[in-house]
Amino acid sequence: MSSLRLSIDIGGTHLRSRLSGLKNTIEKSQLTAQSNLIEFIKEYLVEYPSIEFIGISFAGQVTDGRILSSPNITVSHKNIKEYFQNKYPNLHLAIDNDLNCAILAESQYHKQPYIAALFIGTGLGAGVMDNRKLIRGYNNQSFELGHIPYKKAPFVCGCGKDNCIELYASGLGLERWLTYSNSKYTAKDLKILIEQKHPIAIQFQTALLHAIATLITLTNSKTIILGGGVISKNSYLLDYIQENLPSQVMPSSLKGVNILLSSLENASLDGAGLLED
Ligand SMILES: [Zn+2]
Structure with missing residues (x-):
């Protein structure tokens, strides 16, 4: 089985995700206003602990795995890369501006x-x-x-x-x-x-x-x-x-x-x- 990779795109209106590496790719879409990005990722990691990489496209200003500002999205932990890599040492996570x-x-x-x-x-x-x-x-x-x-x-x-x-x-x-x-x-x-x-x-x-x-x-x-x-x-x-x-x-x-x-x-x-x- 190839490695599990989770891609996420969070914009001002929608949060969309794609999990690849399984027999069938899993895609999800929900409203950003009804989503908590941190909890969304945690739920995936509970269900699929072997996820190796998470790539996040974020509609806001991001540098070195940290959210600097996000005019249209609320996120509880700004230092998102450090937050997840401290909890899941084998996980690789990258986050960048959506554009x-x-x-x-x-x-x-x-x-x-x-x-x-x-x-x-x-x-x-x-x-x-x-x-x-x-x-x-x-x-x-x-x-x-x-x-x-x-x-x-x-x-x-x-x-x-x-x-x-x-x-x-x-x-x-x-x-x-x-x-x-x-x-x-x-x-x-x-x-x-x-x-x-x-x-x-x-x-x-x-x-x-x-x-x-x-x-x-x-x-x-x-x-x-x-x-x-x-x-x-x-x-x-x-x-x-x-x-x-x-x-x-x-x-x-x-x-x-x-x-x-x-x-x-x-x-x-x-x-x-x-x-x-
Ligand atoms: Zn402005």
Whole structure:
């Protein structure tokens, strides 16, 4: 029997997992709000004590196995790697930012050395691979694109600021603007809102375009992958982006650049399985 490996992807909305190495792969999905990540892992380890490796894709800021901050997720033990490896000395555990995980999976899939991913789900994140090297920064927080300063909003981001682009171009941002304006619509109605040219939808599209233009200008990637729940449910956004990007990016930065929708069902979960201890 091959070794048991547990991959976990925890985002602002869903916690998804995949246990491989058994005859049949076990996949689970549940709501993050109803989940306790630490207990979730412990339950797996009770049922399958021979798990050798756990890879976690985490929608927040993570470095050296520690959670630095998590704007949309509550976790009881921040030093998650140390916590589990003290209790289970033979266990290998790696945790990384969800977009770092996603770009690992996307670069493997596309075999493209200069590639970046921009995913919009509950939040907005990006991951960048430059000549096959994941750009991390000193504290593993490079390309926290969702938190670049954009415009002041009437509410505060999970990171503590009130001007993050994530407040405009993300599922939660959309939801908060709709609630703020007492709209009967929710973020799930984005397509209807765009068809109506609703100001909140226009604001969303404009911020999305700004985020992608910024990513292209700063990274000079050849391939840009768009993914995450909000994008995958609204794939028509790609046409809007293709049409309007030339007015936002200098022509030489766009030369030869491909913008594609993710072909992977869950790139972050796949990437969690590719992490190394
Ligand atoms: Zn923020």
